[in-house]
Amino acid sequence: NIFVHEMPKVELHAHLNGSLSVNTIQELGAKLYGSKSEEFTHLSEQLTNFDNVDLGGCFEKFDFMHKLTSTRRGLHLATILAIRDFAKDNVAYLELRTTPKNTEEMSKKDYLECVLEGIVRGKELHNILVTLLISIDRSQSVAEAEETINIIPKFRSRYNNIIAGIDFSGNPNKGNFSDFKPVLEKAREDNLKLSVHCAEIHNPSEVDEMIEFGMDRCGHGTFLTDQQLHKLGKQKVAIECCLTSNVKCSTVAKYSEHHFRNIFTSESAPVVLCTDDCGIFNTTLSNEFLMAKKYFALSKPDMMKLSLTAVDHAFVSENVKRDLRRIIERYFDSEC
Ligand code: 5GP
Known part of the structure; x- marks a missing residue:
């Protein structure tokens, strides 16, 4: 267990x-409301x-x-604390994702800027490499998605190594992938990489459409059917498995029936282990x-392989990537 905890990981x-x-x-x-406040007591009750x-x-x-994250202060702190927790778990590289939102206090642009600033600070404080994926929420309108995509260029030069x-x-269960294709296509034209929640529920025609669109x-x-998995494998698309x-x-x-086993043992597509929502x-x-x-029965070499696959993708x-591979290989060389 110590070996796994200390292992440099890629999320x-x-x-x-x-x-x-x-x-x-x-x-x-406690930081936002004070630990003696009514709000804090109420919050703690809700967490049971x-x-x-x-x-x-x-x-x-x-x-x-x-x-909790609808204010600048809440969002900034939450970003730093999330980064701290991944760093504590010895995550060497974290790809965090979040959906920019219009709140009472912030526009989507403010939200994105606040998270980006939180990432800059979190990296400084916690010795971890962090980048950001900007999420499109399929349960919201296409207009919302367009608004999100349109604010990204404003931040590209200043936070180029983060976005x-x-x-x-x-x-x-909500929204149609096909409606979002034009906006995702625009992001692709802007050289943004794309990770798609795909085949999370049984919806084979949508999955075919997603695979055809590309990710x-x-x-x-x-x-994923065997055929769909095979197609993703041929395109070298990694599957992010969240057990x-x-x-x-x-x-x-x-756990024992998780599709990770089949993908990992058959090597039908690259596969990585992730947390999704660890909180x-x-x-x-x-x-x-x-x-x-x-x-x-994952062995140490299997763990190394999974970590290096995560770096590749x-x-x-x-x-x-070269630096991350070096960190991982050094750890396994010294420990195995
Ligand atoms: P946020 O984007 O607000 O930082 O993170 C929470 C949001 O991420 C959720 O509202 C949802 O849109 C998305 N999300 C988080 N976990 C999952 C998941 O397991 N499946 C899907 N489809 N979306 C998720």
Whole structure:
């Protein structure tokens, strides 16, 4: 367990508002409201049973989190605390993702700037490399998505080494992928990488459409048919597997039946381990590796392979990848 905890890890699928643990939310609440306030007591009460979720319940938890991060101060602190928690788990490279929102206090532009500034500060404080994927929420309108995509160029030059790409996410039971294709195409033309939540629920025609559209990485991939998996594999699209998230949301019955096993052993497509929403699902990236070790007999060389695959598919330059590979290889050379 110490070996896994100390292992330098690469996290490619982490939603900001899902990544704060109960303790960290309390810490955030104490900072925002004061630990003796009524708001804080109320917040703490609401956190009982926080990680007890299904897919629908998970989206309710996000609404709860969104209230805490609807102010500049809350969002800035939350970004730094999330980064700190990943750094504590020895994540060497974190690709954080979040959906810019219009709140009472912030426009989408303010929201994005606040997260980017939080990332700059979090990196300074916690010795971790962090980039950002900007999320498009499929449950909202295409106009919302366009608004998000249109603000990105304003930040590209100032935060060029932080903005890495786009994530297509949100409640998979809502919205149609086809409506978002023009806006995603625009992002692609602007040289932004794309990770798509794909086959998270059973919807084979939408999955075909997503694969035909093309993506750089696939989030979840739970309901991919063998043929769809094969196509993604041929395109070298990595599947971001989130074991605990899928089991807790009941899209996968149990760890031992997780599709990670088949993809990893058959090598049908590149595959990586991720947390998704480590706060809401009460997990860490180390814990995801430990679950994979427990249920799929993951060996140390397997762990190294998974980490190096994550580096191969990270949305960063070749120079950064080379540095990350060196850090991982050095660890395994010294420990194995
Ligand atoms: P945020 O973008 O507000 O930082 O993080 C929470 C948001 O990420 C949710 O409201 C949702 O749009 C998206 N999200 C988080 N986890 C999942 C997931 O497991 N599946 C999907 N489809 N979207 C998710």
